[in-house]
Amino acid sequence: SQELEQSPQSLIVQEGKNLTINCTSSKTLYGLYWYKQKYGEGLIFLMMLQKGGEEKSHEKITAKLDEKKQQSSLHITASQPSHAGIYLCGALRGGSQGNLIFGKGTKLSVKP
Amino acid sequence: KAGVTQTPRYLIKTRGQQVTLSCSPISGHRSVSWYQQTPGQGLQFLFEYFSETQRNKGNFPGRFSGRQFSNSRSEMNVSTLELGDSALYLCASSLEGGSPLHFGNGTRLTVT
Numbered sequence: 001s002q003e004l005e006q007s008p009q010s011l012i013v014q015e016g017k018n019l020t021i022n023c024t025s026s027k028t029l030y031g032l033y034w035y036k037q038k039y040g041e042g043l044i045f046l047m048m049l050q051k052g053g054e055e056k057s058h059e060k061i062t063a064k065l066d067e068k069k070q071q072s073s074l075h076i077t078a079s080q081p082s083h084a085g086i087y088l089c090g091a092l093r094g095g096s097q098g099n100l101i102f103g104k105g106t107k108l109s110v111k112p
Numbered sequence: 113k114a115g116v117t118q119t120p121r122y123l124i125k126t127r128g129q130q131v132t133l134s135c136s137p138i139s140g141h142r143s144v145s146w147y148q149q150t151p152g153q154g155l156q157f158l159f160e161y162f163s164e165t166q167r168n169k170g171n172f173p174g175r176f177s178g179r180q181f182s183n184s185r186s187e188m189n190v191s192t193l194e195l196g197d198s199a200l201y202l203c204a205s206s207l208e209g210g211s212p213l214h215f216g217n218g219t220r221l222t223v224t
């Protein structure tokens with residue numbers, strides 16, 4: 001079965017620093033979703049990548065999809081305390097669009 | 113537009129009891145999915161409903177069931193609760209055609 005591995009598991013950065021989170025799939029990626037979660041709350045949709053080489057940006061967050069490497073990266077520029085949370089990548093498992101497999105998440109802390 | 117609404121927000125139940133959780137999707141969304149989130153297993157897919165029909169089901173025992181009503185609202189039921197059912201239960205809705213899932217804030221279920 002497909003698995004998504006995220007790295008690092010946790011990250012502590014100083015405010016203003018850049019950072020990258022990776023998500024690697026054990027199988028071919030047909031679509032990759034990035035979500036952010038505050039502890040104990042729901043997931044907030046960040047970006048969806050569907051094609052190899054696709055890159056999307058929203059405010060200071062950029063995500064890329066490398067189909068050949070079966071990997072996606074999420075890059076945050078000039079991090080702020082508001083970026084703190086758990087970042088999760090999800091991929092279509094197949095069968096229907098509501099059935100996603102998720103990575104275990106990357107916990108990001110930003111020190112002011 | 114209102115987001116996905118889940119009720120109740122918190123629940124405390126005793127082993128052996130049953131529980132019903134409710135989810136109201138974003139207006140116009142006909143697909144509703146349910147996920148269980150635990151520290152050990154992460155996010156795991158329970159089932160997906162579309163137009164009142166279960167479209168997909170995850171690997172959970174028959175104690176977990178759900179349904180969807182004609183207005184797309186959904187409920188999930190867990191019977192004969194076990195301690196291991198303690199988790200954050202998340203509902204997500206989406207439009208058709210590969211659109212991303214939008215999650216509610218979840219119901220935190222504690223089984224004692």
